[in-house]
Amino acid sequence: MIVRLQVNGARREADVWPGTSLLTLLRDHLGLYGSKNACEQGECGSCSVWLDGELVCSCLVLGAQAGGREVLTVEGLNLERQAGAVQAAFVEAGAVQCGFCTPGFVVAVTDLLSNDPAPSEASIREALSGNLCRCTGYAKILDAVNLAAGRLRDSPA
Amino acid sequence: MDVLLPRTLEEALEMKAAHPQTVPLAGGTDLMVDLNFGRLRPPSILDVSRLPELRVLSREDGHCFLGAGVPYSRITAELGEFRPLAQASRSVGSPQIRNRGTVGGNLGTASPAGDILPVLAVYQAEVDLVRPGDTRALAWDRFLLGPKRTAIAPDELIAGVRWKVFRGTGSFSKIGTRNAMVIAVASLCLVLDEDARQVRAALGSCGPTILRAAAAEDYLTAELRRAGSWDDPACRLGQPVIDAFAERVADAARPIDDVRGTAAYRRHGLRVLARRALAWALEDRRQGR
Ligand SMILES: Cc1cc2nc3c(=O)[nH]c(=O)nc-3n(C[C@H](O)[C@H](O)[C@H](O)COP(=O)(O)OP(=O)(O)OC[C@H]3O[C@@H](n4cnc5c(N)ncnc54)[C@H](O)[C@@H]3O)c2cc1C
Ligand code: FES
Ligand code: FES
Numbered sequence: 001m002i003v004r005l006q007v008n009g010a011r012r013e014a015d016v017w018p019g020t021s022l023l024t025l026l027r028d029h030l031g032l033y034g035s036k037n038a039c040e041q042g043e044c045g046s047c048s049v050w051l052d053g054e055l056v057c058s059c060l061v062l063g064a065q066a067g068g069r070e071v072l073t074v075e076g077l078n079l080e081r082q083a084g085a086v087q088a089a090f091v092e093a094g095a096v097q098c099g100f101c102t103p104g105f106v107v108a109v110t111d112l113l114s115n116d117p118a119p120s121e122a123s124i125r126e127a128l129s130g131n132l133c134r135c136t137g138y139a140k141i142l143d144a145v146n147l148a149a150g151r152l153r154d155s156p157a
Numbered sequence: 158m159d160v161l162l163p164r165t166l167e168e169a170l171e172m173k174a175a176h177p178q179t180v181p182l183a184g185g186t187d188l189m190v191d192l193n194f195g196r197l198r199p200p201s202i203l204d205v206s207r208l209p210e211l212r213v214l215s216r217e218d219g220h221c222f223l224g225a226g227v228p229y230s231r232i233t234a235e236l237g238e239f240r241p242l243a244q245a246s247r248s249v250g251s252p253q254i255r256n257r258g259t260v261g262g263n264l265g266t267a268s269p270a271g272d273i274l275p276v277l278a279v280y281q282a283e284v285d286l287v288r289p290g291d292t293r294a295l296a297w298d299r300f301l302l303g304p305k306r307t308a309i310a311p312d313e314l315i316a317g318v319r320w321k322v323f324r325g326t327g328s329f330s331k332i333g334t335r336n337a338m339v340i341a342v343a344s345l346c347l348v349l350d351e352d353a354r355q356v357r358a359a360l361g362s363c364g365p366t367i368l369r370a371a372a373a374e375d376y377l378t379a380e381l382r383r384a385g386s387w388d389d390p391a392c393r394l395g396q397p398v399i400d401a402f403a404e405r406v407a408d409a410a411r412p413i414d415d416v417r418g419t420a421a422y423r424r425h426g427l428r429v430l431a432r433r434a435l436a437w438a439l440e441d442r443r444q445g446r
Binding site: 126 | 158159160162182184185186189190192193194198202204206207230250251252253254256257335336337338
């Protein structure tokens with residue numbers, strides 16, 4: 001079936017098997033490899049994208065459900081602004097090791113900071129509970145979020 | 158396989174009646190996992206995630222109606238006054254899961270660990286089932302028949318749930334291996350209904366389906382009466398009463414040993430949850446909440 005949707009501001013379409021997830025549609029049909037496939041069961045958050053502005057696991061959205069909707073992936077983030085600060089903070093804080101979880105974290109952290117510019121540690125942990133990292137042990141990820149939040153507060157975009 | 162994309166509930170019901178084997182898909186947080194892993198290959202999928210009729214939240218005649226398609230993040234944001242419901246919704250999965258997962262899906266899956274289900278049990282909620290030209294309301298315990306078994310007919314969809322609004326405090330709490338993103342090993346929903354002067358308690362993950370702890374409810378209802386506490390919420394209950402209530406809650410369980418916990422641990426967990434939930438409720442009442 002043909003699915004037509006907006007991805008990162010552009011009109012795209014893909015001819016997919018009807019049971020295809022949005023994640024597979026993005027990766028295997030549109031060549032957007034930033035959203036990662038690590039579990040396909042909603043546990044790891046490495047496939048996080050925005051669907052009509054809401055943070056979701058793209059592996060749990062049927063591609064056809066995204067028809068006519070707007071999807072924003074990690075590739076579509078504006079690195080001049082908030083997401084750039086998040087990305088830089090991850091690198092500087094040492095929150096990236098193998099990097100597989102990083103795009104999902106950058107998406108989830110960007111979502112968090114746009115709703116809560118000064119999150120408490122508890123809020124950060126809660127907001128990132130749907131993103132798994134098998135390398136860092138999370139401490140550096142928390143540092144990165146605090147670093148990004150601080151910088152964004154000092155120089156709001 | 159085919160995907161059916163209705164725009165209204167009426168259209169969806171016609172499609173369901175014409176294709177009784179079609180599987181409704183809401184937030185996909187249960188169903189997509191089965192689809193991704195090849196455990197489910199239905200002849201067709203019916204996308205109900207866009208039906209405006211299922212996204213309704215409304216109040217009339219002292220009742221609250223919650224559409225089957227309202228996601229947890231919206232329940233937490235908009236139904237905070239129903240504290241146990243908001244707490245249960247907030248405890249589901251992660252932000253990503255709560256932005257998609259729905260009460261209709263929790264009911265459709267009918268897992269004994271479905272976190273919204275004990276809340277519906279103490280609210281004595283009814284489930285609205287619709288088919289072309291017809292609606293029926295089933296009490297929660299007539300809808301949930303067993304693990305992953307419900308009374309829905311092949312030509313029906315879940316429209317939502319409805320319950321009578323009452324005054325009184327309550328809570329939902331659950332035990333798991335993490336504070337977030339965890340399926341309950343045991344859960345408890347407790348309310349003190351000041352209108353009916355009745356205590357209601359329901360257990361999740363502690364039996365083949367959701368269980369009401371009837372003996373515990375009756376015991377505490379009577380103890381609150383004896384203490385004059387329904388008239389004067391400042392009245393205290395002794396620790397022996399709290400312990401005896403917790404014991405009866407644990408006795409109501411029909412737990413099994415499984416990967417998430419042993420039956421004995423579940424009973425122990427329920428005792429702890431019951432003591433805590435009752436302590437919170439009594440404190441709320443003393444504070445006039
Ligand atoms: C990572 C993760 C964590 C989770 N954590 C929790 C948790 O903590 N607590 C918890 O309770 N659950 C949890 N779940 C399970 C799931 O999120 C919930 O059961 C959720 O409520 C399902 O809703 P949905 O809209 O996504 O359902 P879907 O997956 O779309 O559907 C589930 C079932 O309901 C049926 N259905 C849906 N809507 C209707 C309708 N309107 N009429 C008829 N049938 C319908 C579907 O056909 C299907 O059988 C988790 C899932 C994941 C992936
Ligand atoms: S791949 Fe989607 S949550 Fe893991
Ligand atoms: S850096 Fe390797 S999984 Fe997170």
